[in-house]
Amino acid sequence: MKSYKLLFLVLCCSAFGCAKTQSKEAERRHTIGEQQVNEVKSEIRAGRTAWNVTAKRIPDESLHSVEFLDGNLGWIAGTNGISRTIDGGKTWKRITVPMPENAEPVKVLFVTPDLGWIVLTRRATNIADFEENHTWVLRTQDGGSTWEQKAEFSSSVISSISFFDAERGWIAGIRYLGISPLRSSFLVLRTSDRGEHWRDVSDNLISIAAKEEGWITSAISDDAVTATLLTFRGQVLRTYDEGQHWEKLAAIPQEPKQTSLCTLGTTANNYFWFAGGATSLEGSWGVLGFETNQAWLKRRLPGAYFSDAAFVSENEILVSGSIARPSAEISAPSEQQAAILQSSDVGRTWLVVYKESNTEKINALAMINRNHVIAVGERGLILDMVRE
Numbered sequence: 001m002k003s004y005k006l007l008f009l010v011l012c013c014s015a016f017g018c019a020k021t022q023s024k025e026a027e028r029r030h031t032i033g034e035q036q037v038n039e040v041k042s043e044i045r046a047g048r049t050a051w052n053v054t055a056k057r058i059p060d061e062s063l064h065s066v067e068f069l070d071g072n073l074g075w076i077a078g079t080n081g082i083s084r085t086i087d088g089g090k091t092w093k094r095i096t097v098p099m100p101e102n103a104e105p106v107k108v109l110f111v112t113p114d115l116g117w118i119v120l121t122r123r124a125t126n127i128a129d130f131e132e133n134h135t136w137v138l139r140t141q142d143g144g145s146t147w148e149q150k151a152e153f154s155s156s157v158i159s160s161i162s163f164f165d166a167e168r169g170w171i172a173g174i175r176y177l178g179i180s181p182l183r184s185s186f187l188v189l190r191t192s193d194r195g196e197h198w199r200d201v202s203d204n205l206i207s208i209a210a211k212e213e214g215w216i217t218s219a220i221s222d223d224a225v226t227a228t229l230l231t232f233r234g235q236v237l238r239t240y241d242e243g244q245h246w247e248k249l250a251a252i253p254q255e256p257k258q259t260s261l262c263t264l265g266t267t268a269n270n271y272f273w274f275a276g277g278a279t280s281l282e283g284s285w286g287v288l289g290f291e292t293n294q295a296w297l298k299r300r301l302p303g304a305y306f307s308d309a310a311f312v313s314e315n316e317i318l319v320s321g322s323i324a325r326p327s328a329e330i331s332a333p334s335e336q337q338a339a340i341l342q343s344s345d346v347g348r349t350w351l352v353v354y355k356e357s358n359t360e361k362i363n364a365l366a367m368i369n370r371n372h373v374i375a376v377g378e379r380g381l382i383l384d385m386v387r388e
Contacts, residue, residue, distance in 0.1 A: 042350060054383070055382070063364075065363075065376070066365070066375070067108050071368050074366065079105075089384050098138075104122075105119065111165065113143055114140070117161055118137075121158065127182065134152075136151070151189070156173060159215070168221065168224055172218075187216065189202075190243050205229075205239075205243070215232040232261055250296050258280040259285075261276035268311065273289065274290075276306060277304065288319060305322045307321040312373075320375050321361060323341070336361065337355055360379075371386065372386055
């Protein structure tokens with residue numbers, strides 16, 4: 001049962017998304033099919049960044065997701081619902097969403113100012129009650145004034161939603177199958193008619209990744225027929241034909257079982273990146289991987305956890321998440337504090353942009369442009385970051 005509990009805790013972390021460390025950079029090269037992964041141990045250094053950060057809070061709420069369509073129009077999702085801004089994050093106004101009892105929004109996505117989606121999830125509090133996991137997918141076509149349910153899943157959690165255009169999109173997550181032993185499988189569905197119908201393509205995906213516990217933590221709709229997925233164990237999978245067939249782009253080796261890779265994104269050059277890490281009894285660490293024209297590179301930062309990332313430029317990266325408190329040992333169980341980190345050398349070294357000891361974690365980033373970023377986290381924290 002101990003191993004089942006470990007898996008359950010890692011999966012739960014996947015859904016919701018300092019002291020200077022002294023370390024000598026060490027690189028290890030791994031072969032992945034025809035690709036290579038170079039692993040570099042990163043460190044946090046003392047220094048000042050060029051970001052001005054303004055913090056505000058929404059009381060009694062944890063914020064999970066943030067989305068911007070342009071420099072003014074954006075949304076955040078948290079335990080009590082969603083809110084909208086029309087002035088670039090200066091002010092936020094609550095939008096009424098019909099939510100089942102004990103459900104909370106975990107993802108918000110708008111394709112146009114009027115057409116948007118929200119994922120609501122009710123999580124089981126005990127491993128034995130996995131059937132209590134439940135997810136609803138709601139759609140609005142009037143900017144959030146009214147909502148209608150377009151999908152519902154029992155014994156399942158949807159952790160990602162992505163649309164290429166108004167009609168075609170994907171949702172992905174996990175489907176629980178049983179408790180003795182704890183079993184799960186990938187859950188991946190596609191729509192081509194604005195969510196009126198969803199086609200389950202999970203079985204086609206399971207065949208290529210059958211040895212992994214099933215959880216898709218992030219999905220990107222690349223074009224009308226192509227999608228790329230990240231599993232919480234670090235496999236990057238892609239389909240070019242609407243989910244009929246899948247291929248493995250990368251599989252990140254030698255990660256401890258405590259690691260959960262939770263976010264997949266793309267750089268301005270259309271290379272993929274992923275972020276995650278662990279906060280566990282064995283310690284905490286942040287993991288950031290990204291694709292180059294020759295290899296996959298992986299950065300590991302002891303004492304941290306990465307929940308999201310934004311590639312501001314080819315070399316500059318922002319990550320959100322947490323870092324160990326100054327008095328904590330990074331190799332032992334420790335309390336974490338919310339943090340934003342910046343690297344100007346593609347993740348080899350990091351500077352602290354913001355840290356908050358009264359908040360556990362910053363969950364998500366939205367880059368409005370390279371000089372303006374909004375971040376959200378636990379305890380209703382909203383950060384408005386503007387470059388000097």
